[in-house]
Structure formats: structure tokens, C-alpha cells
Amino acid sequence: MTAALAYRVEIGRQTASSDAARNERQLLSLLVRLGMDGASGVCELRFGDPEAPAPQAGDPLRVELDAGDGLQQVFTGTVDTVRIETTGQHVTAYDDLHKLACLETEASYENVDVDFVIKDVLQRAGVTAGRVTKGFNLPTYLLTRRPGALRQVLELADWCGADLFGDSKGKAHFVTPAEPGAAHAFDFATNVLQIEIQATPPIHDSVEVFGEGAAGSQGADKFCWLASDLAGVSGQAAIDAQGAVAVGRTGKTPRRLTLGAVRSGEAAQHVAEAQMRVLAARWLRGRIEVLGRPGVQPGDRVRLVGVPPRHAAAGLLLGPRSLRVRQVSHFLGRRRGFVTRMEF
Known part of the structure; x- marks a missing residue:
């Protein structure tokens, strides 16, 4: 860890801090991971003082990190397991999605x-x-x-x-991807440590959604009726080779969905468009590792500046498509210092 970095971990009644006057534990490393797809946020801590009282399952945990702009909270959760080791303690905590x-x-x-x-x-x-x-x-x-x-x-x-x-x-x-979080810019030459990026056009260029019920043709109060023609309770949307979404039409390789919970044409069209918007938002996939940035959250937008025009990734990174953070991990350790990894 460098002198420019600071941290504070409050775990139960104990505090691990870069401020020696407030420090009660010897922190060796820290990992915080927040992400989408329903996975709980996780925090893993390694302490190098095996004789210290071990935290207990259920203890509240809060982690703050500072890369030069003041301490920022990066994790809130509760302790799940504590593993006692020969030379220290390994603590795992989860956020409330658990x-x-x-x-x-x-x-x-x-x-x-x-x-x-x-x-x-x-x-x-x-x-x-x-x-x-x-x-x-x-x-x-x-x-x-x-x-x-x-x-x-x-x-x-x-x-x-x-x-x-x-x-x-x-x-x-x-x-949804249409409701973005904060925007972050990283300088390619000074902030970025590693990058992996690729374009991933979808397998299906469109979607057709079919629901149940007769609300689309007989009125909203007839949602429970069985419909002889599903045209009134269906929706379509397509995505082209540039990632633009078109509503109300299908392409050459459509995906077909039948959803019993969808009972109107309006709802079916909503689902169809949402499916294509998701694909458009994930046109670029990969990961970027940068010098520690505690303010990054899942759902935030990332932009790289200063990418050399002749770099192989320039055509992707300098294009109109943004990078939406699906998972962010913060690593703090004695060998690498503070590093943030974002996955898209």
C-alpha cells in the first residue's frame, strides 16, 4: 500500500484503519465485489493478527476506501463466516441481497x-x-x-x-440500461492497467413475445379470457448490425417467447423492446482494470479517453457505444496497492 491510499473497515466493534491512531487490526488484504445477475455483494478480509478477538457471524461490516479524494463507502453488509488460520483470520461478509x-x-x-x-x-x-x-x-x-x-x-x-x-x-x-448511473472517465495512458474488450453481436436479431388472454382484442377487463388469435397480445422488436433497436418488427433469426404473465399487447411490446435494449447495452463486453476508483458502482457508465488512434481497440472504445459496469471489484493489498476492476 502506498502512503496516498487510505482505508477504514468497521467490523462489529473493531476498526482496521490506515490511521494508526484508530487502527485495532492488522489488515493484510481486502476484496470487495458488487455485481448484477442477482449475486450478492461480497467482501473478503484477511487479518494478520490471529490473537485478536475474531468477529462473529452477523456483525455489521462497513468498508471505506480513499484514492486521494477522501474516504468513500464501497461496501455495507454483515459477517457470514470467520476462518481462523495459523497466522491470521479470514472474514467473509455479504450484502443484504443475501x-x-x-x-x-x-x-x-x-x-x-x-x-x-x-x-x-x-x-x-x-x-x-x-x-x-x-x-x-x-x-x-x-x-x-x-x-x-x-x-x-x-x-x-x-x-x-x-x-x-x-x-x-x-x-x-x-x-434497465436506460436508467444509467454515474459517468466515469479514465485516461488510457495514466489510469488503465489492463484491458480486454470485444464486440458481441447477438445470435438472435429480433424477438417475438406472445402472452395469454384477450385484453389486446376484447379490452383490459377481459385479460382472463382465452384468445383465439394471439396477434392482439404479442409484441416484436429487432436489433440491426449497428446495435440500433427497431420496435414492431422482426428480423431473419427471431427468438420466440411465450409468457403467461403477459396479458396485453402493450405488455408484450414492452417485454420485446426490453429484450432488445439489453442486447444493445451489452454489445461490447470485457473488463478494464484501473488504479483504484472507489466511486464506481454497478450500472455506472465508463468512458476511456486518450486511446491511441492506431490501437486495435480504438474503433470499439471511441465509437458510440458506452461501457455499462455489470461488476466492480476493489482490491487492496500490500503488493499491488489499490486496484479497481470493472466488467461489462
Whole structure:
């Protein structure tokens, strides 16, 4: 670690800090990882003082890191396991999305939007809700104990083209790529340590979504009727070779989805467009490793500046497509100092 870096870890009643006057533990290394796809945020700590009292499962944990602009919170969670080693202690903690993974509950909903269900499930799990996209209307929706709350929330996220993730302060977000977080710029010559990037055009160039019910042709109050013609409860969207999304049409290799929860043409069109928007947002995939940047969160946008025009990646990185952070990891250790890795 260099003198320019600072950290503070509050774990139960103990504090590990770069400020010697407040330090009570010998921190050897730290890893914080926050990401999408429903995985809980995780923090792993290694201490080099085996004689110190070990933290207990359930102890609150907060981590702050500073790369020169003041301490910024990068993780909030609770201790899950403590492994005692010969020369130290290894502590693993998870954020509150871990509670959602453990929740099995039942509920039924009538005439609500997706965001109502998401907020209710998060409240049942004891998770603080952050930004939650509205989604589409659900005339009826049933939440069952199996396959569990997390899996059903992820299914709703897939239909809405949204991502579920926790932030550095422990809030859970359910947002689409159209609702971006903060923007960050990194200088290619001075900030970037490693880069891997590639274009990933989708296998399917379009999607057709078919729902159930007669709301599209007989009116909203007839959502429970069986329809003889699904044209009124369907939606289409396509994506071209440049990543532009076109609504209301299909391409040469469409993907077909049938969703019982979709009961109107409006909802089917919403799902179809959301599917293509997700593909457009992930046209570029890869990872970038930079000198520590504690302010980066999942959902943020990243831009690289100063990329040499003749560099092989310049055509991708200097194009119109932005990089949306799907996972961010902060590493703090004695050998490499403070490094941030972003995956897209």
C-alpha cells in the first residue's frame, strides 16, 4: 500500500484503519465485489493478527476506501463466516441481497406494475430498495415458495430487461440500461492497467413475445379470457448490425417467447423492446482494470479517453457505444496497492 491510499473497515466493534491512531487490526488484504445477475455483494478480509478477538457471524461490516479524494463507502453488509488460520483470520461478509436469496414466501397480486412486486419482495426480505424501474402491468401474479424469491425476482428482471444489484450502501436496485448511473472517465495512458474488450453481436436479431388472454382484442377487463388469435397480445422488436433497436418488427433469426404473465399487447411490446435494449447495452463486453476508483458502482457508465488512434481497440472504445459496469471489484493489498476492476 502506498502512503496516498487510505482505508477504514468497521467490523462489529473493531476498526482496521490506515490511521494508526484508530487502527485495532492488522489488515493484510481486502476484496470487495458488487455485481448484477442477482449475486450478492461480497467482501473478503484477511487479518494478520490471529490473537485478536475474531468477529462473529452477523456483525455489521462497513468498508471505506480513499484514492486521494477522501474516504468513500464501497461496501455495507454483515459477517457470514470467520476462518481462523495459523497466522491470521479470514472474514467473509455479504450484502443484504443475501437475504433475498434465502427468502421463501407466498403472495398474490392483482392489477399491479412490476415495481410494486419488487418493492414488496425486498421489504419482506428486509432489504432496502433503491431505484426500481416501473416495468409493465401484471393483471395477476403469484409469488410462490418454490423456486424462491430471488429466482422469481430475476425472472421479472429478465422480462423487463432490468438488472438486480446491490450498491455500496446496501440498497438493492432493479433498473434497465436506460436508467444509467454515474459517468466515469479514465485516461488510457495514466489510469488503465489492463484491458480486454470485444464486440458481441447477438445470435438472435429480433424477438417475438406472445402472452395469454384477450385484453389486446376484447379490452383490459377481459385479460382472463382465452384468445383465439394471439396477434392482439404479442409484441416484436429487432436489433440491426449497428446495435440500433427497431420496435414492431422482426428480423431473419427471431427468438420466440411465450409468457403467461403477459396479458396485453402493450405488455408484450414492452417485454420485446426490453429484450432488445439489453442486447444493445451489452454489445461490447470485457473488463478494464484501473488504479483504484472507489466511486464506481454497478450500472455506472465508463468512458476511456486518450486511446491511441492506431490501437486495435480504438474503433470499439471511441465509437458510440458506452461501457455499462455489470461488476466492480476493489482490491487492496500490500503488493499491488489499490486496484479497481470493472466488467461489462
